[in-house]
Amino acid sequence: MNNDQRELLAELDDNPAEPLARGEVILVGSCLALGTALLVALALLL
């Protein structure tokens, strides 16, 4: 592991992450909703 990678990891430990933004909620919500809908629909169709 080189110095840049160590710095990245140290930064990760030092900086607390910001809360979920609206865009992330939309993105993750769409993934889970669409994934579940597809799973049910395709399982029934196939």
Added chain:
Amino acid sequence: MSETPQQRVTRPHDDAWALAISLGVVGLALFGLAGAQPLGWAARFEEWVIPAKAVRPVAWEMPGWLSLAATIAAVSAVLTARLAALGRPLAASLGASLAVVLLGLGAYLLGHQACVAATDDRKFILPFRLGLTGEAGYLVALAAGLVLGNLFPRVANAIAPAARTELFIKTAIVLVGVSLAAKTLGQQAAASRVLLRGVAAIAEAYLLYWGLVYLLARTVFRFPREWSAPLASGISICGVSAAMATGAAIRARSGVAVLVSSLVVVFSTIELVVLPFLARWLLPDHPMVAAAWMGLAVKTDGAAVAAGAVTEALYQPGPGNLMVATTTLIKVFIDLFIGVWCFVLAIAWQRWFRTEPSDKVRWMEIIERMPVFLVGYFLAFLGLMFLGNQWPATLGGIKLVEGQTEAFRKPLFALAFLSIGMATDLRRLASPGMGRLVLVYLVSIFGFIIWMALAISWIFFHDIPALPVPVTP
């Protein structure tokens, strides 16, 4: 760590080389359609007690040792040419290539020793028999790579430029396209069923895994967005290529994707060793569910397709089965999906999270990371399917084509296993600061991803036989 120009070009180079090499092999093997076998000298590995009987040529009349020497020379020459084209010194390139090929094929040969591989009591008189089939050679190659990479890092570093997992496995994937066509010709129902179910399985698996891992990384483990997206892509389903492509799509610092990728490699090796045996134990009567499971659960093309090969060896469903083809097919569709997903992420990040005007998405960088070798897979698969369907008289010739390409596919897998082992730096897990990354990986993989993958594989593949059943009109 900023990506060096060398690193930036190596991945697309591997793709382009994989495409060129595989199409070269398929092109030569296509003479089989006219009854000729220009690759008939290639080595075919067999179970052995007497080493002299371990290898015989695919078709030509020649001694086994000569066939093996020709195969070693041909593969080493191609690897040397690739390294020389990348500007490395010729002598060092030849040395590294030869060492990798000798180690990989040596391990594969060792795995064919009858006490390890033989599945039939009547064939040899043996003191004991593990019955693992010749594919045990892959595990021997993996073990050799792990020992080399972790105990003899200097030697491993010296030959590492020739040990390219991506190159080996992508070339082999194109050759699996030939194999899939040859196995399903005349049985379009079986082929389209596997294709359709494969696409169906990955469509929702990817979305569900990605959403859940991202949420876990952001909310429970408190990772920033820059880390969470490559982690979600890398951990959830697609491994190194997905982590790298996602990193490019969201403009993450390159070190983030590199660190995530190093973790992916270590864990995919663990999955590769554990999951095939778990599948055999959990699903004794459902080989196709197991094959699909490997494609959906094991990260990186190399480890997933390799896990498919080990799983096939554990089930031994017989010649002409669709197990490795199914694992590969699922991985191929996932590779296609990475491209679509990275475009979605790039647009989302540009729209919602861009902080500086200079943070613009570099579309060319994403496009450069698309898997061009898949062109070869589809060309080989669809081309041979078209030929066989239009002119049924070519079926015998297509079998000859497959026989020649198979002779290269299996050794390429062995080289991929060796390279995976060499690249698996187990000390990474103990590096300072990696704890939280390792934890999110462990919780995601063993907490829900492999179980969701198993459930999805069961839903879509539990009623498909491993050996395609001819449909009578």
